[in-house]
Amino acid sequence: MPDTNKVRKVSIIKNTEKPIQNYRFISQTIFMLITIWIGIEYAIFIFRLEGNALEVYRPSGVESFLPISALMSTVYYLRTGIIHAIHPAGFMIFAGIVAMSFYVGKSFCSWVCPVGFISELVGDFGEKIFKKKISMPKFLDIPLRTLKYLLLLFFASSIIPMSAIELRFFLDSDYNIAADIKMFEFFRSLSQFSFIVLMSLLVLSVLFKNFWCRYLCPYGALLGFIGLFSIHKISRNTETCIDCSLCDKACPSKIPVSKRKLVISDECTSCVQCIDVCPVKDTLEFRTLPAKTYSNKLVVLITAVIIFTLILSAGIISGKWNNSVSTAKYKELYENRNSLGH
Ligand code: SF4
Ligand code: SF4
Incomplete structure (x- = not known):
């Protein structure tokens, strides 16, 4: 029950700060458009390879979709101090995401990530159709949430023990150089099984908002873990809180914000919908x-996006963005793409 004395008190100190969800939508849309642009440029790259063009341009931003290679490059960098030359953009993007997460939790997921954006839009569509939020039963929610950590554990336990020589052997391999070509081929010649899996994920995302992010994304698991140590956390003033629970209802990650003094959760994506509705x-x-100072929500989140962008820009300016793989090598890899890794 709301405390009536407190309710009286807040009628004087009503929150007049504007919601910032529009800014979040703009940020997500910009990064989505950049991703679509990279996708178009990458398709042109493949068509030019097929057409035997003399020179091809490969957009390095595509390496954002090679998280395993980026994780291996990061471990290699930590071992040797060298940024590996094959997918440097993937390394810089990964560094930007990690820096953003140390600054303010999993903000990458709700302010930048195009997959998170699609997941959110599909979930909103589902809520419109069913006219309510459908929640996973609690007895399934907790075990399902561990799936993404198991995937992360699998990748981390395979990669972290590798020596610098083993890492370099993989990173230099044709399989790694052609990883984006193989990914493109995977989506272009989708098998029946893969199609069914993707469609099932889509249906589940309509039913349960952020299904992919909440249960399956190992990237999200890593960022959620890093986010536990981030320097910005949402704090609740227990003196002025009127226990209206609006924050709990608004939270897409189902965090009981109204019961916390400080939101320390691997599921918090810093979407600030809770702050907006308070x-x-x-x-x-x-x-x-x-x-222990307090910061404006918009300033914190815009700074996080700027940190991410600055790290990417530093990579571009310092020449740690494009690799030096020749057109001839890409043509050779493209021709042999089906035999790579066998
Ligand atoms: S609503 Fe608040 S607690 Fe919930 S995910 Fe967004 S920022 Fe985190
Ligand atoms: S913190 Fe949550 S419960 Fe407290 S007043 Fe704000 S919205 Fe209501």
Whole structure:
């Protein structure tokens, strides 16, 4: 039951700060358009390879879809201090995402990631159709949430013990150089089984908002773990909170914000929908640790996106973005794509 004394008190200190979901939508849309642009350029790259063009241009941004290679490059960098030359853009994008997560949780998921954006839009569509939010039963929700950690554990336990020589052997391999070509081929010649899996994921995402992100994305698992150590956390002022639970209802990650003093959760994506709906001034805010100062939500999130963009720009300016694989090598790999890795 809401505390009536508190309710009286808040009618004086109503939250007049504007919601920032429009800014989030703009950020997601911009990164989605960039991704579509990269996809178009990549398709042209493949068509030119097929057409035996003299020179081909491969957009390096496609390496954002090679997270395993990026993780291996990162471990290689930590071992040797060298950014491996085959997928440098993948390494820089990964570094940008990690930096963003240390700054403010899984903000990449709800402010940048195109897969997270699609997942959210599909979930919104489902809520419109069914006119309510459908939740996974609790007895399934918790075990399903561990799936993404098991996937992360599988990749991490395979990659982290590898020596620098083993890592370099893989990173230099034709299989790694052609990883994006193989990914393109996977989607272009989708098998019946893969099609059924993708369609099942789509249906599940309509039914359960953010199904992929919440249960299966190993990237999200890693960022959620890093986010536990991020310097910005959402803090609730228990003195002014009127226990209206609006924050709990707004949270797409089903975090009981109204029961927390500080939101420390691997599922929090820093979407700030909870702060946006809170009716009381200065009750839900970003707290900057360890200084324990409070920061404006829009400033925090825009800074996170700027950090990500700056790291990518640093990669482009310093020449750690495009690889030096020749057109002739790409043609050779493209011709032999079906035998790579066998
Ligand atoms: S609504 Fe609040 S607690 Fe829930 S995911 Fe978004 S920022 Fe985190
Ligand atoms: S923190 Fe949550 S429960 Fe408390 S006033 Fe704000 S929206 Fe209501």
